[in-house]
Amino acid sequence: MNKKRDIKQELSYFRLKLRSFMREHHPERLKDTEFITARADMALAAYCDAVVQGFSHLEAESMASEVLYQGLHFSKYDTLISVLENEFEMELPAPLPEKFARILLSNKAVQATFDKFGLTDTFVTSGQYDRLYTELTGTIVLLIESNKLPTVRQAEEASPK
Known part of the structure:
Protein backbone atom coordinates (compact mmCIF):
# COMPACT_ATOMS: atom_id res chain seq x y z
CA MET A 1 0.00 0.00 0.00
CA ASN A 2 1.17 3.48 -0.82
CA LYS A 3 0.94 5.50 2.42
CA LYS A 4 1.36 8.88 0.69
CA ARG A 5 -1.46 8.13 -1.76
CA ASP A 6 -3.75 7.00 1.09
CA ILE A 7 -3.13 10.27 2.96
CA LYS A 8 -3.83 12.30 -0.19
CA GLN A 9 -7.11 10.41 -0.69
CA GLU A 10 -8.10 11.07 2.93
CA LEU A 11 -7.19 14.74 2.59
CA SER A 12 -9.17 15.06 -0.59
CA TYR A 13 -12.09 13.25 1.11
CA PHE A 14 -12.19 15.84 3.92
CA ARG A 15 -11.74 18.71 1.46
CA LEU A 16 -14.62 17.43 -0.70
CA LYS A 17 -16.78 16.86 2.34
CA LEU A 18 -16.14 20.42 3.57
CA ARG A 19 -16.66 21.98 0.12
CA SER A 20 -19.97 20.16 -0.24
CA PHE A 21 -21.10 21.38 3.20
CA MET A 22 -20.02 24.94 2.43
CA ARG A 23 -21.74 24.88 -0.97
CA GLU A 24 -25.01 24.14 0.84
CA HIS A 25 -24.61 26.30 3.96
CA HIS A 26 -21.84 28.88 3.36
CA PRO A 27 -21.73 29.58 -0.40
CA GLU A 28 -20.16 32.99 0.27
CA ARG A 29 -17.04 31.24 1.64
CA LEU A 30 -16.49 28.70 -1.13
CA LYS A 31 -13.67 30.73 -2.67
CA ASP A 32 -11.71 30.70 0.61
CA THR A 33 -9.51 27.81 -0.51
CA GLU A 34 -6.91 28.61 2.16
CA PHE A 35 -9.51 28.07 4.91
CA ILE A 36 -10.86 24.92 3.25
CA THR A 37 -7.37 23.43 2.82
CA ALA A 38 -6.30 24.29 6.38
CA ARG A 39 -9.51 22.89 7.88
CA ALA A 40 -9.28 19.70 5.78
CA ASP A 41 -5.65 19.28 6.96
CA MET A 42 -6.75 19.71 10.59
CA ALA A 43 -9.55 17.15 10.14
CA LEU A 44 -7.12 14.67 8.59
CA ALA A 45 -4.70 15.16 11.48
CA ALA A 46 -7.52 14.62 13.99
CA TYR A 47 -8.59 11.46 12.13
CA CYS A 48 -5.04 10.05 12.04
CA ASP A 49 -4.43 10.88 15.72
CA ALA A 50 -7.66 9.17 16.72
CA VAL A 51 -6.80 6.01 14.74
CA VAL A 52 -3.29 5.93 16.28
CA GLN A 53 -4.89 6.25 19.74
CA GLY A 54 -6.96 3.14 19.03
CA PHE A 55 -10.32 4.63 18.13
CA SER A 56 -12.36 2.86 15.44
CA HIS A 57 -12.51 4.41 11.98
CA LEU A 58 -16.12 5.44 12.64
CA GLU A 59 -15.14 7.18 15.90
CA ALA A 60 -12.15 8.81 14.20
CA GLU A 61 -14.42 10.01 11.39
CA SER A 62 -16.76 11.56 13.95
CA MET A 63 -13.87 13.32 15.72
CA ALA A 64 -12.53 14.60 12.39
CA SER A 65 -16.00 15.91 11.47
CA GLU A 66 -16.12 17.92 14.70
CA VAL A 67 -12.87 19.60 13.67
CA LEU A 68 -14.00 20.00 10.06
CA TYR A 69 -17.27 21.80 10.90
CA GLN A 70 -16.20 23.75 14.00
CA GLY A 71 -17.52 27.30 13.80
CA LEU A 72 -19.63 26.49 10.73
CA HIS A 73 -22.85 25.21 12.33
CA PHE A 74 -24.52 28.63 12.21
CA SER A 75 -25.10 29.74 8.65
Missing part, protein backbone atom coordinates in the same frame (compact mmCIF):
# COMPACT_ATOMS: atom_id res chain seq x y z
CA LYS A 76 -25.96 33.27 7.53
CA TYR A 77 -27.14 31.79 4.24
CA ASP A 78 -29.50 29.29 5.93
CA THR A 79 -30.84 32.08 8.15
CA LEU A 80 -31.56 34.29 5.14
CA ILE A 81 -33.26 31.37 3.36
CA SER A 82 -35.42 30.80 6.44
CA VAL A 83 -36.44 34.48 6.60
CA LEU A 84 -37.16 34.64 2.87
CA GLU A 85 -39.15 31.40 2.79
CA ASN A 86 -41.17 32.16 5.92
CA GLU A 87 -41.72 35.91 5.68
CA PHE A 88 -41.70 36.49 1.92
CA GLU A 89 -43.33 33.28 0.71
CA MET A 90 -45.91 35.09 -1.47
CA GLU A 91 -43.45 37.67 -2.84
CA LEU A 92 -40.55 35.29 -3.49
CA PRO A 93 -41.65 31.73 -4.31
CA ALA A 94 -39.04 29.01 -4.82
CA PRO A 95 -36.37 29.07 -6.24
CA LEU A 96 -36.12 32.84 -5.68
CA PRO A 97 -35.13 32.66 -1.96
CA GLU A 98 -31.93 30.73 -2.79
CA LYS A 99 -30.96 33.20 -5.51
CA PHE A 100 -31.87 36.28 -3.48
CA ALA A 101 -30.10 34.97 -0.34
CA ARG A 102 -26.81 34.72 -2.26
CA ILE A 103 -27.20 38.36 -3.33
CA LEU A 104 -28.16 39.48 0.19
CA LEU A 105 -25.05 37.86 1.68
CA SER A 106 -22.91 40.57 0.10
CA ASN A 107 -25.28 43.45 0.97
CA LYS A 108 -23.76 45.94 3.46
CA ALA A 109 -27.03 46.46 5.39
CA VAL A 110 -27.52 42.70 5.76
CA GLN A 111 -23.89 42.24 6.85
CA ALA A 112 -24.27 45.10 9.37
CA THR A 113 -27.33 43.32 10.80
CA PHE A 114 -25.39 40.06 11.21
CA ASP A 115 -22.40 41.96 12.67
CA LYS A 116 -24.53 43.17 15.62
CA PHE A 117 -24.64 39.62 16.96
CA GLY A 118 -21.99 37.22 18.23
CA LEU A 119 -22.58 34.42 15.76
CA THR A 120 -21.41 31.07 17.10
CA ASP A 121 -22.25 27.41 16.51
CA THR A 122 -24.92 27.63 19.24
CA PHE A 123 -26.36 31.02 18.23
CA VAL A 124 -29.71 29.57 17.10
CA THR A 125 -30.41 28.43 20.68
CA SER A 126 -28.99 31.56 22.33
CA GLY A 127 -32.22 33.54 22.61
CA GLN A 128 -30.80 36.22 20.31
CA TYR A 129 -31.76 34.35 17.14
CA ASP A 130 -35.34 35.68 17.18
CA ARG A 131 -34.05 39.24 17.39
CA LEU A 132 -31.68 38.64 14.47
CA TYR A 133 -34.51 37.04 12.48
CA THR A 134 -36.77 40.07 13.11
CA GLU A 135 -34.03 42.57 12.25
CA LEU A 136 -33.17 40.71 9.05
CA THR A 137 -36.85 40.69 8.05
CA GLY A 138 -37.02 44.47 8.54
CA THR A 139 -33.76 45.01 6.66
CA ILE A 140 -35.00 42.95 3.72
CA VAL A 141 -38.32 44.84 3.63
CA LEU A 142 -36.39 48.13 3.54
CA LEU A 143 -34.08 46.84 0.79
CA ILE A 144 -37.03 45.72 -1.34
CA GLU A 145 -38.83 49.04 -0.85
CA SER A 146 -35.87 51.39 -1.16
CA ASN A 147 -34.52 49.64 -4.26
CA LYS A 148 -38.01 49.18 -5.75
CA LEU A 149 -37.29 45.49 -6.28
CA PRO A 150 -40.11 43.71 -8.09
CA THR A 151 -41.79 40.86 -6.23
CA VAL A 152 -44.31 38.29 -7.42
CA ARG A 153 -47.13 39.82 -5.33
CA GLN A 154 -46.48 43.26 -6.84
CA ALA A 155 -46.49 41.79 -10.33
CA GLU A 156 -49.80 39.99 -9.66
CA GLU A 157 -51.39 43.17 -8.23
CA ALA A 158 -50.24 45.20 -11.24
CA SER A 159 -51.53 42.76 -13.86
CA PRO A 160 -55.11 43.27 -15.14
CA LYS A 161 -57.61 40.67 -13.97
